[in-house]
Amino acid sequence: xxxxxxxxxxxxxxxxxxxxxxxxxxxxxxxxxxxxxxxxxxxxxxxxxxxxxxxxxxxxxxxxxxxxxxxxxxxxxxxxxxxxxxxxxxxxxxxxxxxxxxxxxxxxxxxxxxxxxxxxxxxxxxxxxxxxxxxxxxxxxxxxxxxxxxxxxxxxxxxxxxxxxxxxxxxxxxxxxxxxxxxxxxxxxxxxxxxxxxxxxxxxxxxxxxxxxxxxxxxxxxxxx
Amino acid sequence: xxxxxxxxxxxxxxxxxxxxxxxxxxxxxxxxxxxxxxxxxxxxxxxxxxxxxxxxxxxxxxxxxxxxxxxxxxxxxxxxxxxxxxxxxxxxxxxxxxxxxxxxxxxxxxxxxxxxxxxxxxxxxxxxxxxxxxxxxxxxxxxxxxxxxxxxxxxxxxxxxxxxxxxxxxxxxxxxxxxxxxxxxxxxxxxxxxxxxxxxxxxxxxxxxxxxxxxxxxxxxxxxxxxxxxxxxxxxxxxxxxxxxxxxxxxxxxxxxxxxxxxxxxxxxxxxxxxxxxxxxxxxxxxxxxxxxxxxxxxxxxxxxxxxxxxxxxxxxxxxxxxxxxxxxxxxxxxxxxxxxxxxxxxxxxxxxxxxxxxxxxxxxxxxxxxxxxxxxxxxxxxxxxxxxxxxxxxxxxxxxxxxxxxxxxxxxxxxxxxxxxxxxxxxxxxxxxxxxxxxxxxxxxxxxxxxxxxxxxxxxxxxxxxxxxxxxxxxxxxxxxxxxxxxxxxxxxxxxxx
Ligand SMILES: Nc1ncnc2c1ncn2[C@@H]1O[C@H](COP(=O)(O)OP(=O)(O)OP(=O)(O)O)[C@@H](O)[C@H]1O
Ligand SMILES: [Mg+2]
Numbered sequence: 001x002x003x004x005x006x007x008x009x010x011x012x013x014x015x016x017x018x019x020x021x022x023x024x025x026x027x028x029x030x031x032x033x034x035x036x037x038x039x040x041x042x043x044x045x046x047x048x049x050x051x052x053x054x055x056x057x058x059x060x061x062x063x064x065x066x067x068x069x070x071x072x073x074x075x076x077x078x079x080x081x082x083x084x085x086x087x088x089x090x091x092x093x094x095x096x097x098x099x100x101x102x103x104x105x106x107x108x109x110x111x112x113x114x115x116x117x118x119x120x121x122x123x124x125x126x127x128x129x130x131x132x133x134x135x136x137x138x139x140x141x142x143x144x145x146x147x148x149x150x151x152x153x154x155x156x157x158x159x160x161x162x163x164x165x166x167x168x169x170x171x172x173x174x175x176x177x178x179x180x181x182x183x184x185x186x187x188x189x190x191x192x193x194x195x196x197x198x199x200x201x202x203x204x205x206x207x208x209x210x211x212x213x214x215x216x217x218x219x220x221x222x223x224x225x
Numbered sequence: 226x227x228x229x230x231x232x233x234x235x236x237x238x239x240x241x242x243x244x245x246x247x248x249x250x251x252x253x254x255x256x257x258x259x260x261x262x263x264x265x266x267x268x269x270x271x272x273x274x275x276x277x278x279x280x281x282x283x284x285x286x287x288x289x290x291x292x293x294x295x296x297x298x299x300x301x302x303x304x305x306x307x308x309x310x311x312x313x314x315x316x317x318x319x320x321x322x323x324x325x326x327x328x329x330x331x332x333x334x335x336x337x338x339x340x341x342x343x344x345x346x347x348x349x350x351x352x353x354x355x356x357x358x359x360x361x362x363x364x365x366x367x368x369x370x371x372x373x374x375x376x377x378x379x380x381x382x383x384x385x386x387x388x389x390x391x392x393x394x395x396x397x398x399x400x401x402x403x404x405x406x407x408x409x410x411x412x413x414x415x416x417x418x419x420x421x422x423x424x425x426x427x428x429x430x431x432x433x434x435x436x437x438x439x440x441x442x443x444x445x446x447x448x449x450x451x452x453x454x455x456x457x458x459x460x461x462x463x464x465x466x467x468x469x470x471x472x473x474x475x476x477x478x479x480x481x482x483x484x485x486x487x488x489x490x491x492x493x494x495x496x497x498x499x500x501x502x503x504x505x506x507x508x509x510x511x512x513x514x515x516x517x518x519x520x521x522x523x524x525x526x527x528x529x530x531x532x533x534x535x536x537x538x539x540x541x542x543x544x545x546x547x548x549x550x551x552x553x554x555x556x557x558x559x560x561x562x563x564x565x566x567x568x569x570x571x572x573x574x575x576x577x578x579x580x581x582x583x584x585x586x587x588x589x590x591x592x593x594x595x596x597x598x599x600x601x602x603x604x605x606x607x608x609x610x611x612x613x614x615x616x617x618x619x620x621x622x623x624x625x626x627x628x629x630x631x632x633x634x635x636x637x638x639x640x641x642x643x644x645x646x647x648x649x650x651x652x653x654x655x656x657x658x659x660x661x662x663x664x665x666x667x668x669x670x671x672x673x674x675x676x677x678x679x680x681x682x683x684x685x686x687x688x689x690x691x692x693x694x695x696x697x698x699x700x701x702x703x704x705x706x707x708x709x710x711x712x713x714x715x716x717x718x719x720x721x722x723x724x
Contacts, residue, residue: 090621
């Protein structure tokens with residue numbers, strides 16, 4: 001499902017990613033760990049084309065990314081199949097929770113407004129927020145916002161989900177409720193790459209743990225190893 | 226001590242400049258300050274083509290002769306023609322600039338004995354449909370005839386009072402603007418003093434005089450009512466200039482038929498003094514006109530502003546997300562429109578476009594001019610608004626598979642619009658007030674109507690109050706509306722996703 005080979009990227013003369021290779025089979029959860037600045041976010045953002053890279057290549061959900069700039073059409077197709085959840089949630093501030101979830105199905109997949117809303121409500125139900133469908137993001141707690149963000153990404157029925165420290169901006173109680181949702185997804189067989197500092201999660205839900213240090217893979221192994 | 230004397234001199238000069246100066250003060254000052262509009266053009270007062278820093282014209286020479294008679298030097302004071310009388314007692318001792326002797330002026334100012342006889346001439350294109358004065362009595366193929374005049378001139382009041390003619394009278398701020406517009410086909414005809422057309426005839430070879438002059442009267446020199454000695458001295462001086470032939474030879478030098486002028490000046494004028502209207506009559510006669518012009522103000526703002534916002538938003542998006550070649554073009558668009566005065570832009574659209582075959586009605590030109598000018602400001606506001614939307618919103622949109630344009634359309638622009646609502650609504654009120662600039666291209670909105678009515682009735686204060694009330698009646702609901710708007714949009718936009 002995911003193949004990264006010899007990925008290299010420099011930023012201002014610094015090698016942020018240095019010959020990174022990685023495999024992620026269908027239905028597996030890859031945990032990306034490592035110290036701050038080691039290149040975890042950069043690697044994740046390369047996986048859905050938010051960042052370009054200098055050498056190597058990526059195959060993800062059947063799409064191939066090569067070094068250098070990507071064609072917009074390729075990225076749009078790839079991103080339908082690869083969802084992403086951000087540390088800062090990034091919910092659309094002017095839309096309600098349900099509208100946040102329904103926007104992409106309506107605009108990108110061309111669903112009717114009512115079908116898109118139905119899909120949105122289903123997903124909010126799945127993350128336990130059905131009753132907050134019409135709430136604006138600003139009125140939700142951080143944990144609730146992140147669960148809406150997960151529902152929003154799932155609305156495209158992606159084959160791969162990418163998470164960038166989904167719980168780092170949350171206090172422990174809220175982090176737990178978000179982790180619950182992610183663990184649930186893992187059980188359901190969703191292919192995922194999760195950047196995290198939470199070793200507990202890595203042990204509990206990940207199939208493999210990959211540790212980055214200074215842009216290189218320092219350790220790689222089965223969870224719990 | 227020296228500085229004390231200096232201070233006295235300044236105070237003395239200030240009082241001299243702000244209180245109507247009668248003859249003694251003019252003599253003491255050693256200068257007769259006469260007001261005119263050099264933009265009004267020839268043959269009256271205009272910049273010398275050979276040396277544009279120097280003024281020339283038959284009235285420049287007349288002013289010099291009069292000053293000489295009073296034993297002082299002449300000093301020129303520039304003013305907008307239809308507002309020259311307002312300078313009396315403030316910045317000028319007298320007005321010498323083709324001011325026609327009318328019953329209203331006799332009522333409001335001290336008018337000298339006539340110094341020049343003018344005749345009103347109808348002008349049209351050689352290949353146009355207006356070939357006789359009576360053509361104007363029946364509607365033309367496109368309805369009423371469009372006839373240009375100088376705002377505030379006798380030509381304007383004569384043409385407006387001719388209810389027997391099927392004409393729309395359009396007032397211009399510049400004397401020869403109407404000639405330009407007849408020449409380019411925007412107007413069917415123009416009416417002005419024959420001496421002006423004679424002076425510019427070479428430049429407008431496509432135009433011709435239609436029949437002989439159909440009306441006429443006299444020019445007078447205006448002085449303030451409270452400077453009787455100055456008024457008398459000017460009258461006496463004109464008398465001497467007529468008697469000893471200096472005025473005749475002056476007119477002959479300017480090709481103004483001196484002999485005929487002298488005959489007509491000796492005949493003199495019997496012009497009644499207008500009666501002062503009661504307040505009731507004043508309101509009854511002016512309110513409908515003021516209301517109509519207020520409607521024009523509202524119309525211009527409500528048409529121009531949505532256009533400005535639309536164009537501004539498109540320009541902002543183009544500059545931030547458009548193709549690379551487009552960006553410098555849009556930056557140029559914004560800088561040119563912001564860096565040049567609205568007045569100039571309106572002029573270009575209204576007076577220059579017809580020269581390349583694109584003649585727009587004044588109201589359309591005004592709406593386009595206002596919209597383009599304000600679009601530059603709106604685009605800068607929207608650019609700031611788009612920048613204020615967190616980058617994460619854009620990345621989240623892209624990561625869901627939205628294209629750049631979809632992200633803009635559904636996520637970035639809606640948020641930017643909310644962010645910039647306060648500055649945009651305050652710009653709407655600014656545009657509302659800027660509509661008054663459109664009078665430069667013959668659109669009569671409220672401010673222009675006020676100034677025309679105030680000058681023709683001499684009721685500057687009363688009409689100012691009525692006009693101010695009308696402006697308030699319009700801008701108050703506007704302010705309420707914009708505040709309501711802000712409240713509506715603030716609710717959902719409050720806070721961010723950073724929580
Ligand atoms: N926009 C940027 N411009 C320049 N350098 C950047 C930028 N973003 C990240 N970097 C640098 O790239 C390197 C990798 O950053 P990255 O964000 O991928 O690390 P990370 O492992 O996600 O760290 P953290 O745990 O703090 O999120 C770091 O040295 C960082 O300073
Ligand atoms: Mg990171």
